[in-house]
Amino acid sequence: MEKHNIKKVLLIGSGALKIGEAGEFDYSGSQALKAMKEEGIETVLINPNIATVQTSDGVADKVYFLPITPFFVEKVIAKEKPEGIMLAYGGQTALNCGVELYKQGILEKYNLQVLGTPVQAIIDTEDREKFNQKLSEINVKYIQSEAVTNVADACRAAETLGYPVIVRAAYALGGLGSGFCDNVDELNVLVERAFTHSPQVLIEKSLKGWKEIEYEVVRDVYDNCITVCNMENLDPLGIHTGESIVVAPSQTLTNSEYHKLREIAIRIIRHIGVVGECNVQYALDPNSEDYRVIEVNARLSRSSALASKATGYPLAFIAAKLGLGYGLYELRNAVTRDTSAFFEPALDYVVCKIPRWDLGKFHGVSKKLGSSMKSVGEVMAIGRTFEEAIQKGLRMIGQGMHGFVANKELSVANIEKSLSEPTDMRIFVIAQALEKGYNIDKIHDLTKIDKWFLYKLKNINDISHQLQKCKSINDINDDLLKTAKQLGFSDFQIGRLADKSQMKPDDALLVVRNMRKQRNILPVVKQIDTLAAEYPARTNYLYVTYNGDKHDIDFAENKPVIVLGSGAYRIGSSVEFDWCSVNAVKTARNLGYNSIMINYNPETVSTDYDECDRLYFDELSFERVMDIIDLENPEGVIVAVGGQIPNNLAMRLHNQNVPILGTSPVSIDRAENRHKFSSMLDTLKIDQPRWKELNNMKDIYNFVDTVGFPVIIRPSYVLSGAAMNVCSNKEEMEYFLKLAANVSKEFPVVVSEFVQSAKEIEFDGVAKNGEIMIYAISEHVEFAGVHSGDATLVFPAQKIYFETIRRLKKISRQIAKELQITGPFNIQYLAKNNDIKVIECNLRASRTFPFISKILKTNFIDISTRLMLDKPFVKPEKTEFDIDYVGVKASQFSFTRLQKADPVLGVDMASTGEVGCIGNDVNEALLLAMLSVGYKIPQRGIMISSGEAKSKLTLLEACRMAQEKGLKIYATHGTKAFLQEHGINAISVGWPDEKGENNIIELIADKVFDLVINIPKNLTKDELHNDYEIRRSAIDHNIPLLTNARLASAFITAACSLDVNDLEIRSWKEIK
């Protein structure tokens, strides 16, 4: 077969990060673009996710920050006239969009060739009936299910199959709208919701408790096939694979089972006709070799990103090449560089993926795990024992756990129930069950987790008891110490278990560390080489283990620069910090340094071993970072680009005489420690909201009496406002104080005054020895009270007084000077009537860095890195005052996936992703950004319940515009009366608990509205049930919801004043 003769391709990205579709597609897309570039093919990328690496300068030739919808993609196609299109690299979003383009005849109209798997093959895997038909043709077993299109048929199907059944919405990413039902009542609820996501719903027999196994399969146009990796879920069927702890390769499968499933996977990929990569998921009977195919994803997926990182086999890169017509045997193994890409990696280590949840951030959400995905990120840990890998992984998820054991005791009310009804804490419930003496059989009965995994977990528990029996840290003998390290115990865990002298845990850690070094019990660095050492490999992909005698590598003479990455994606820290990390390591490399990255998040570009000279896929703990520093002896360590995780390490590394590049850790501490920071501001005579450190209730009441409610309550060292809350009255305050105190005992809790109706302004800058070199000022659309990570951002700020800007600059200069900042920083301000207060200051890159860098076309991280390394840089000519366009950053929420969570915004961050779009004015940029995060331009009717008088007023003009546009306005009684008074006709709608006609919940279900606006009456989360019902049912019925009056007003204004057909389609390069 001939190779494609394509000169220009369009790649569709995945848009904002959301639950079920996260950073893995930045990695896949970047790899695919790299592959095209290597072939000399011009690339066009459409992706509004401005914080990604793939939308950076030099990755694609042209980038469009536009919504991933058929409408906009067609516009780009019409303009760019590419010859090929790539649909497999942007997750379900890109795939769905591609299928839609195909169905609308757009691909044909523009004579676009789909590179890789043909669209019909994709449709065959996505439509359950067609898929089952395909599998029958090749004698492959699938789960008995029935596709239905209405509730009555669903009930009948469930009766036939027999309960329990699982409900799945077709064409939905990450198991959206799916779940288990044990009876008809549960079925009714779930099916109804599923129909809001998809016209077709599948009712299938549940195989809860079977093993869940995945294969990543690759096929070229010559029909050559390989399986790059298989993976086994520790959590058996019943928990979505995105919610499961997953190991690679499989651990409990015999040769016969492994190769039976492998052979079937290849049979399937051949029959469907995939060209490139696909993922096959199986259920495997734990008591025989019986199996069922669960599903096939004919695209790059989260699992394929994991498989790439687990094996070192660059799946997306190879898949992209295969799409051009290459044979696997014509491509090279990127790791060995000598052998062919037609091979299957042999691992000589085990990897363990653990999801990261942030369910604590969502009010009211159910913490039970099931067939729908709720986790927001994941980590991958590498070890040469399972115990080592899982203990590393449990530390990496970063929720205050130190491994499987030696954690703070959980309060589990009912262990048996918590084992059989899994939540995000189940693995720790297992730890507690073992501690309480539950035997393996009992835990297996309750969890259905394969006993092999439980035996391994018990090994960890057993060693923890041996450590506990030691009289002191010095009493631990060499054998026990070595065994503990080989089973993944950290120095912290060992110290906590063995110390009997009440040492501070961090001091005990150092005692263990020093003793270990004296006894020469040290970790070794091993390579990931895809062939288990069978052939020499020039690989820089590394991990650290205690299960080995010698390093695989030598340590260079010339001193490297180490960049600490950002760890697991979580609410408040995601792809934006990966962009920062990648750019910092790239600049260090370009400046001629031996560049080293440490990170453990498989969904990132920074963990692509192409990006740096050495990649340590390992923990960002003090212990592991010190291990690596001891070996690598770096020139310096960059802690300022990976968000809060490396930032928190700064002081401790500094105390060990580690050279930290950029701002001194002493200054970082002065900014992070609220008390120190505040007294600094006082000294500088810079205003700040009044606050007080909290030690006893009496003082708090006195303080609140002075400033008045509402107040904000928060612990120190927060990112994304963990455990931060606004309290409007005494009762709430007492409740939240209890929560906050539980989060962190080491740092005092802070109460501060909450300034209402204030503008929030972000000042991002880069400084050198205390002098600001470049900066960017952006403003929030919402008033203060919405977390800055959730707020809609306008850059350059359009609506702040010149006077305000002047003052901001002055204060920022003072702070930069006082803290002697070198490198990136961010200051958040409140502004009200030209009155400026500082809220907080971070001496590191903020989440806005990629956004402002791309809007301004000045790479703030590149400049930061040069300054931190004391290298020259050229000050950009253009500043934000010279640009003729506006950027708007909007947030993506994933409430649809978080059943029962109240979709309301507050001081605690809730968004999972963001986009950034560019327009000639705020209206244009805002409209594009909002469309990019899933809002739709209202065509029929808007439902408004607008809360307090102030919000009603804010919405008034927007309502008038909407009416003039011919949109019907629906409103709850109070809002209707207010609108009527101001000459706007509204249709009255009854509250959820009101009987009679026009009940709002029914109208939402009937899809009468295409936008719901519900403004909470006060700032607390403890909202009236009626309002919650409105918000939740809008989300459950997939109707766009806005809960902030200023944003709602801005969106309606933009939607009414612009016609999307008239928008100019411009690439990033064309916008000057």
Added chain:
Amino acid sequence: MKAKLILETGEQFGGQSFGYEHPTSGEVVFNTAMCGYPESLTDPSYIGEMLVLTYPLIGNYGVPVGEFDKYGLSRYFESEKIHVRAFIVSDYSENYCHWNAHQSLSAWLKQQQIPAISGIDTRLLTKLLREKGSMLGQIVFENENAIAEISNPAADNLVAQASCREIIRYNEGGEYKIVLVDCGVKHNIIRCLLKRNVEVIRVPWDYDFTNIAYDGLFISNGPGDPAHCTKTVENIRKTLDGDTPIFGICMGNQLLSLASGAKTYKLKYGHRSHNQPVQMLTNKRCFVTSQNHGYAVDNATLGSDWQQLFVNLNDGTNEGIYHKHKPFFSAQFHPEAASGPVDTEFLFDEFLKKIKNN
């Protein structure tokens, strides 16, 4: 009990014994497969060898029961017993879990009197073997002394040890009669043939099968240096004048090559894994194969009637040959798998097709 692996070059690796506690020696070789230890351990091609697994977690699913089927073939293993001299791993799992498990790997090794060590840096050991080539080694226990000189198992005719002593017939009355020359045959080869409803006449390695009537000749896998099998080579050579189909696997590929006049040589550290990529030169198709061999056919010495059928995509070594005009062919890899990928099982069908067409 503590145990040590000592290589002939002097390097020592200390670990824990989990098998039979008796000193042993042999050639140390590594395999990079990630599953299938019961199959590997019972593969007769491992006679004389101390097997190192690069995959660290071993023993997880225990060991199945040693039952035999109606033909007297082991139901789950590749022969009647364990053949390796010793087993060397990184992380042995004493606790196992599988519906088909009968006992732990350790219990089985002890029962079969095979020493085993865990806690070894098998990656480091593998790199040594890769750089210096396969070498001899010994395992000693706690306070024992090492022996001064280790005898090289490859100096012996290992095929003679592995082969059956008498003719065994399977599925008498099957559609075609196939003579299987047993150089240490894996049971799955016999299973693959029987599945295709043929009669298998399994003969000892040195048996002169030219005296019996058959429709196809199969030459099996086996341990060690093919140079010892002069009798087998002579017998094969006698049949090359005829037109009866021949199919060889592994040692079978080497013996067919030797019979055709080609030469073999010892590879530095052999191919032992489940992920060896081969390409079929007649149609460019690629397959992932299971392999276990220390010797290879020298392509340059192939006669003019013979051609290379498969090539290894990693190192370009010979992976099979075929006769340009006659129905003779062989594969260096293991189409019967067990353990390993089953991509090339169709070669048995090819063999049957040739028999039918003959």
